[in-house]
Amino acid sequence: MSDLLIKNGRVVDPASGTDGPRDVLLRDGRVAAVELPGALAGVAGSLPKENQIDAAGCVVAPGLIDIHVHLREPGQTHKETIRTGTAAAAAGGFTTVVAMPNTTPVNDSVKGLRWMMDAARGPVVKLLAMPAATFGSLGCEITDFHELVKAGAVGFTDDGKPVLEDEVMRAALVAAAGLGVPVSQHAEDTRLTAGCSANAGRVAFRLGLRGMPVEAEARIVERDLRLLREIERVERARPHLHVQHVSTARALHAIREARKHGLHVTCEATPHHFTLTDRAIGDYDTNAKMNPPLRDEADRRAVVEGLLDGTVDCIATDHAPHASWEKEVEFERAANGITGLETALGLALRVLHREHGMPLARVIGLMSARPAEVIRLKERGTLRVGSHADVVVFDPAAEWSFAVSESRSKSRNTPFDGAAMLGRVRATICEARVVYRAAVK
Amino acid sequence: MTERAKRAATKGAGAGLLSELPADSLAYAVGSLISVEHLSVADVAGILASTARLERMDAAERARVLPGRTIALLFYESSTRTRTSFELAAKSLGATTTLVSDKSSSIEKGESLKDTGLTLRALGAEAIVLRHPSSGAASLLARVTGLPVLNAGDGMHQHPSQALLDLRTILLRLGKDASAVDAKTLDGVTVAIVGDILHSRVARSNAMLLPRLGARVVLCGPPELLPESALGIGDGVEIERDFDRTLRRADVVMMLRIQKERLAGFDLDLAEFIARYQLSLERLKTVAAKTVVMHPGPIIRGLEIAGEVADGAQSAIEEQVSQGLAIRRALLVRALGGKA
Numbered sequence: 001m002s003d004l005l006i007k008n009g010r011v012v013d014p015a016s017g018t019d020g021p022r023d024v025l026l027r028d029g030r031v032a033a034v035e036l037p038g039a040l041a042g043v044a045g046s047l048p049k050e051n052q053i054d055a056a057g058c059v060v061a062p063g064l065i066d067i068h069v070h071l072r073e074p075g076q077t078h079k080e081t082i083r084t085g086t087a088a089a090a091a092g093g094f095t096t097v098v099a100m101p102n103t104t105p106v107n108d109s110v111k112g113l114r115w116m117m118d119a120a121r122g123p124v125v126k127l128l129a130m131p132a133a134t135f136g137s138l139g140c141e142i143t144d145f146h147e148l149v150k151a152g153a154v155g156f157t158d159d160g161k162p163v164l165e166d167e168v169m170r171a172a173l174v175a176a177a178g179l180g181v182p183v184s185q186h187a188e189d190t191r192l193t194a195g196c197s198a199n200a201g202r203v204a205f206r207l208g209l210r211g212m213p214v215e216a217e218a219r220i221v222e223r224d225l226r227l228l229r230e231i232e233r234v235e236r237a238r239p240h241l242h243v244q245h246v247s248t249a250r251a252l253h254a255i256r257e258a259r260k261h262g263l264h265v266t267c268e269a270t271p272h273h274f275t276l277t278d279r280a281i282g283d284y285d286t287n288a289k290m291n292p293p294l295r296d297e298a299d300r301r302a303v304v305e306g307l308l309d310g311t312v313d314c315i316a317t318d319h320a321p322h323a324s325w326e327k328e329v330e331f332e333r334a335a336n337g338i339t340g341l342e343t344a345l346g347l348a349l350r351v352l353h354r355e356h357g358m359p360l361a362r363v364i365g366l367m368s369a370r371p372a373e374v375i376r377l378k379e380r381g382t383l384r385v386g387s388h389a390d391v392v393v394f395d396p397a398a399e400w401s402f403a404v405s406e407s408r409s410k411s412r413n414t415p416f417d418g419a420a421m422l423g424r425v426r427a428t429i430c431e432a433r434v435v436y437r438a439a440v441k
Numbered sequence: 442m443t444e445r446a447k448r449a450a451t452k453g454a455g456a457g458l459l460s461e462l463p464a465d466s467l468a469y470a471v472g473s474l475i476s477v478e479h480l481s482v483a484d485v486a487g488i489l490a491s492t493a494r495l496e497r498m499d500a501a502e503r504a505r506v507l508p509g510r511t512i513a514l515l516f517y518e519s520s521t522r523t524r525t526s527f528e529l530a531a532k533s534l535g536a537t538t539t540l541v542s543d544k545s546s547s548i549e550k551g552e553s554l555k556d557t558g559l560t561l562r563a564l565g566a567e568a569i570v571l572r573h574p575s576s577g578a579a580s581l582l583a584r585v586t587g588l589p590v591l592n593a594g595d596g597m598h599q600h601p602s603q604a605l606l607d608l609r610t611i612l613l614r615l616g617k618d619a620s621a622v623d624a625k626t627l628d629g630v631t632v633a634i635v636g637d638i639l640h641s642r643v644a645r646s647n648a649m650l651l652p653r654l655g656a657r658v659v660l661c662g663p664p665e666l667l668p669e670s671a672l673g674i675g676d677g678v679e680i681e682r683d684f685d686r687t688l689r690r691a692d693v694v695m696m697l698r699i700q701k702e703r704l705a706g707f708d709l710d711l712a713e714f715i716a717r718y719q720l721s722l723e724r725l726k727t728v729a730a731k732t733v734v735m736h737p738g739p740i741i742r743g744l745e746i747a748g749e750v751a752d753g754a755q756s757a758i759e760e761q762v763s764q765g766l767a768i769r770r771a772l773l774v775r776a777l778g779g780k781a
Contacts, residue, residue: 200668200670201670201673202670202672202673203673204670205639205668205670205671205673205674206645206673206674206675207576207577207598208576208577208595208596208597208598208599208642208645209576209577209597209598210597211670283577283580284576284577284580284581325553328553328555328581328585329553329554329555329581330554330573330575330576330577330578330581331575331576331577331581332575332576332577332596333575
């Protein structure tokens with residue numbers, strides 16, 4: 001594998017505390033050197049032009065990591081495939097994605113996991129997976145955590161559904177604790193949300209939609225935190241709960257308090273939950289339908305606040321592609337979810353960095369080093385010498401509008417078509433391979 | 442993505458929030474009526490004036506208003522009043538109607554609403570009257586077909602023709618000019634809407650329409666059926682839990698049917714509901730001796746309303762049904778751009 005030199009850029013690597021002009025040399029799939037400008041001139045002189053990326057005016061950061069994506073393969077390839085989904089990831093600056101298990105069949109076995117991870121699927125970036133916490137994600141009996149972790153699982157989840165039963169969730173947390181991986185919970189008390197398709201509140205009332213109360217999320221989070229306490233006390237184990245796509249002030253409050261008491265709980269927030277409110281549903285736009293639903297302005301602000309004060313550990317997209325015919329139906333019947341890989345960085349920079357003053361390095365950290373920590377991923381999410389050569393090069397000042405017609409995803413379900421973005425990916429490099437390069441402007 | 446949503450996304454982008462856009466930017470065919478929110482006061486006045494003109498015509502003249510035009514009635518829910526009145530209204534104007542119901546069509550085979558709409562359009566339907574159990578269905582159908590769509594009730598969302606016929610009934614009962622309204626026509630008038638507000642598209646449509654003509658709307662019911670979020674309906678609407686207090690203030694009271702089919706999972710004690718919220722003869726005589734009694738039907742005698750009240754002199758229930766025919770004529774003419 002040939003060398004790659006990224007020069008003239010501003011390296012922002014939160015994990016190593018680097019922020020300044022540096023040239024980066026990638027060799028044999030690893031970061032070989034991060035040096036002040038000019039120090040690698042000798043290398044530059046010996047490298048052909050096509051092996052050099054001029055990052056003048058750009059930020060050079062660790063490749064982004066998304067621990068929550070739906071790639072739909074196997075079984076739902078009309079929505080997305082591992083190849084198209086990871087191509088969209090690359091275009092969005094991501095070099096590692098974690099696939100959720102709600103495929104057809106559900107990814108709940110070593111055989112299924114190995115099939116998904118097989119190079120024959122053609123992933124464009126590093127692919128990891130969280131298999132199902134319970135067989136078939138039916139919530140009854142936990143899967144073989146031990147064997148699945150040996151085969152590469154980075155956590156367990158029944159995403160799309162909660163692990164509802166106390167005893168099953170307790171068993172999952174205990175089993176995962178022994179293996180050092182998180183149980184990633186889709187926190188929704190489905191006993192409170194049957195037939196619901198929007199956030200309970202004024203918007204849903206006006207539209208005549210049944211509303212999901214914020215309690216549906218909070219109750220599961222609070223229950224899981226209670227289980228963590230009990231397990232720490234009784235089992236002398238230290239389980240790790242990860243709360244997916246947190247969307248309410250109430251759940252964030254519970255997480256903040258639990259953290260104060262030393263429990264091992266982490267959580268993620270999605271760009272749509274910190275950018276939009278339920279008003280985005282407008283005239284029944286099914287591209288504003290997802291689960292958890294877009295909440296009201298107070299909850300949106302709470303999510304932003306949680307990101308600013310550190311309660312939220314990382315940004316995850318919950319990239320959830322659906323075919324147009326699955327969205328062009330009655331709102332209540334429409335599939336939940338939106339694509340998100342190509343709009344995450346542009347929204348994070350616009351909303352968190354520009355509108356709320358979050359330092360650039362922190363935004364990058366929330367999308368690289370921090371998600372790597374959540375899934376205990378070593379040698380990724382940083383540009384330290386010796387790490388995997390996963391890099392994103394982006395112009396932090398570029399203002400642009402996302403055009404869904406240019407998406408790499410197989411699906412088009414986004415509420416952000418035409419929306420303003422800040423910061424545009426120029427190149428994405430995964431293990432020293434250029435996996436995305438923006439067309440020359 | 443619709444043009445409107447696209448503009449909303451772009452517009453909201455700077456603020457980090459999407460904001461609602463005025464109804465005039467909606468991508469519906471002219472003449473559609475999806476929600477009363479999309480009607481200006483001038484639109485309402487125009488519909489009422491047209492209703493009056495059509496009413497004054499003799500039958501032969503009326504039959505020449507929409508000669509040979511084709512209107513599809515697409516009904517995914519059972520209906521007596523709404524379906525029959527739209528059908529009779531269309532026929533009285535000389536139009537041809539065809540009825541498609543979910544029980545006797547390809548809908549049963551799983552055809553989507555979009556494809557059903559496109560099929561009706563290909564068969565020559567010039568407008569579609571839609572009744573559907575899902576909120577937002579009418580807006581979807583209008584977007585995908587580009588045809589004028591008249592919402593004859595979509596889920597819990599809207600029933601705009603009902604609100605308009607209720608408005609006309611109120612105007613006539615209160616001795617006001619039913620062919621010329623403005624933003625002050627109902628100044629000083631209080632309309633109570635009582636019972637299962639949560640599941641009622643009639644409540645939403647009336648509570649959005651009447652305040653724009655000056656009326657005060659008081660919503661009354663137990664929290665299970667009338668959550669605080671009902672205030673999201675808009676200005677001029679308030680919540681009052683006590684039925685007697687509500688009735689004392691009301692010039693008009695609209696009783697709503699307890700929709701047993703929508704109450705799955707609700708812990709509602711019917712006996713208690715009847716005790717607290719039934720419009721009984723006793724209650725009417727004591728606290729609402731002059732109040733106009735309305736009900737969109739179907740009524741369940743002995744549940745939300747006593748039979749004697751429904752049949753009594755204060756009841757405008759049958760009049761509402763007759764006004765339905767008149768209003769729906771005007772809406773069909775508006776949808777098809779006929780002259781009246």
